[in-house]
Amino acid sequence: MSASHITKKLAVLFGLLLVPGIALADYTLNMTQGITPVSKEVYGLHQLVMWICTVAGVLVFSVMIYSIINHRKSKGAVAAQFHESATVEVIWTVIPLIVLVAIAIPATKTLLDIEDPSKSDVTIQVTGWQWKWNYNYRDEDLSFFSNLATDSNEARQLGADTALRDKADTYLLNVDKPIVVPVNKKVRLLITSNDVLHAWWVPALAVKRDAIPGYINESHFTATKTGTYRGQCAELCGKDHGFMPIVVKVVEQSEYTAWVSAQKAAAAAAAGDSNKTFTQAELLKKGEAVYKANCAACHQVNGTGGGPFPALKGSKVATKGPVEDHLKLVITGKGIMPPFGPQLNDADIAAVVTYERNAWGNSTGDTVQPAAAKAAR
């Protein structure tokens, strides 16, 4: 590779830093601007500090490199013996101080913009669970869980076929149910946790806030562009920390209103299921889906468990034990197993218990109806 070729490559690399929009998707070098006023401010501040550091680095490193090249014994350099100067020390203490003040002023402004407590249009309570997010639209009486999408979940199992991974829709960054927010409206997030620490992070919104049990953290964003924006849990929360993504769909107000009505109608229909009676085949089919989405992460798809997570295959609870105990365990949780009562409706709980009592050779033949789940609550 010739020297000019290398120079060209370097120029392209630095050019990409300046113009992130045209960076190749797979070699993104820099932060992106995001789609909120705050995220643009943060991006500007990042560029400012990065360039100050780059210039300072180039200056200091140039002096060092010059010295290394010229002040070497092999070139006959004789060591000077100077070793202190109060003037020089004062100068190079004061200059960094001035630069820091120049950084601190815009940084303070941006920080105060981020912590803006003014009134918001939509309020969503975000609750971290191991390992999924719960969203509760406070003004709409609408609440749902958001899990890693099934295709990604299958592809991320140890030793899974790599074809699954490449086929999956936005591998690891897709969910079964995204949250939807209106464009150009101020959205307030109330972030908390049900178990351990999590952190809700969507880079394009410049929101990263810890979800802490016992605390309600507040954060805001106003998206100025419609589209789908993705993020991930940013605070280590245990085994499946890498597998609880966040998807935010920013839509026009009219579409948002329609989405809310549709969600409410769907929730009402699901609640209706709790009063129905199903056949065993229906329950098994539904139960398998619920199991894969909620239980397989710990107890494994084949029910064998592993480590601190007990096997369900052949276990006392899922075979010989009474149905009521099985239901209670699912509803209230135990130890590190979270309670599923608040996460699943009666039909889902009945289905998953039916499934667990009849899968992997657990041949109890039991059929558990939603009414039993309701009674066990």
Next chain:
Amino acid sequence: MSDHPTGIKRWLFTTNHKDIGTMYLWFSFTMLFIGGAFAMVIRAELFEPGMQVVNPNFFNMMTTLHGLVMVFGAIMPAMVGFANWQVPLMIGAPDMALPRMNNWSFWILPFAGIMLLAPMFIGDNFAAGQGPAFGWTFYEPLSGQYDKLAFFIFAVHLLGFSSIMGSINIIATILNMRAPGMTLMKMPLFVWTWLITAFLLIAVMPVLAGAVTMMLTDKYFGTSFFNAAGGGDPVLFQHVFWFFGHPEVYIMILPAFGIVSQIIPTFARKPLFGYASMVYATAAIAFLSFIVWAHHMFTVGMPAAGELYFMYATVMIAVPTAVKVFNWTATMWKGSMTFETPMLWAIAFVFLFTIGGFTGLMLGVAPVDFQYHDTYFVVAHFHYVLVTGALFAIIGGVYYWLPKWTGNMYSVTLSKWHFWISAISVNVLFFPQHFLGLAGMPRRIPDYALQFAEFNKISSIGAFVFGASQLIFLYVIIKCIKGGEKATDRVWEGAQGLEWEVPSPAPYHTFATPPEVK
């Protein structure tokens, strides 16, 4: 000498600072390879998207143990090893002030290491990851979910005992046993940095002990210090942890500053520029380290005033750190430089540590930290500071003093190969992690979205080369101990200081009669 124990008993019962220094350094080297092996597992799993090598929980255990082993097992004991060997030699003392306690501070360490690592093997499902898997920062409430937490807590307590005793010993030695004429402001800079580091250790290790004791009673005795459901506060844990954790960062880097400040003047053949300002800058960094801890937790939801205070205090650290870099540069300026192996590592330290310093400044700016926090940008930052910072200084220090310790010169060719392979591969390993972080890849995840694939692959390749190149280091050291060209007493043409006045290898007992320092 006939009544001296030999064989294993020599090492078990020794109170000699050189023997104990050697044991600290070998312990550290062993842990470096164990922690390095964990890092190889991490990079192998991250080599491409998808899960190929280990379970997610095993991966978390690897990141946790890699961090703990490197911080508490490799870097800190290596620095104490240097202190044991060099502080008495550099201040003209016959030994450490408290030799029997010195023996005990070392011999606690291997047991702490076993206690830390053993839980991996306790249980019937090795592949599930049975050891600690809650991150080296062991945040509550996640750590409270771990079923073998007591092992971890007792390991931390033992490490704390060892560090505190080691620090008391170093302070007592430096303050009481300096040769006549060696005033505080005549001490070599390495001694100064360790004096300040020892005070930091004594101040913060008890805080860490307090944190893990609260974890212990929360887990086993029904208290609720960190349990919100019982009226406790999970954020309190982070405040207590980082009140220890931030000074801990300087505990690992200040002695590295000291080593580099010994090496650069030697090979520039010119006295250290701004000795006094280097001492003051070290003290200033140590002081600031106590009042900036919450910059590790900007995202917990502090009030804006708190975020502003911690941002201002944090970026202030850039000032004394910049002063240090300027002083090293000025020491090289108009020197008569040669580039023996220790100098190569020291120069690489100054360049690469400075990059870590710059990213540290970026991270200190709170509103932008909301984007950087808990991403690979942070991972890149602290590896530039701790690997190309602390570890490079340690390796440089070994190459600097090894001829004095063994009496033999090592293979210069191999040691330069070691340097160039390491210096290049470490940047292939860590530099792309800046890009990954800025593009949005969180840290501590075992698998990632496809857009992160390329830089992860490059980073992993760098990691494998960097890891393998440390085997050259092991080979060079063993070969040097076994023999080689005899080193002169001064070893390096420009070396100054009392340690170069004694023969090479340094005799078992040195300075039985204190030297006179003018």
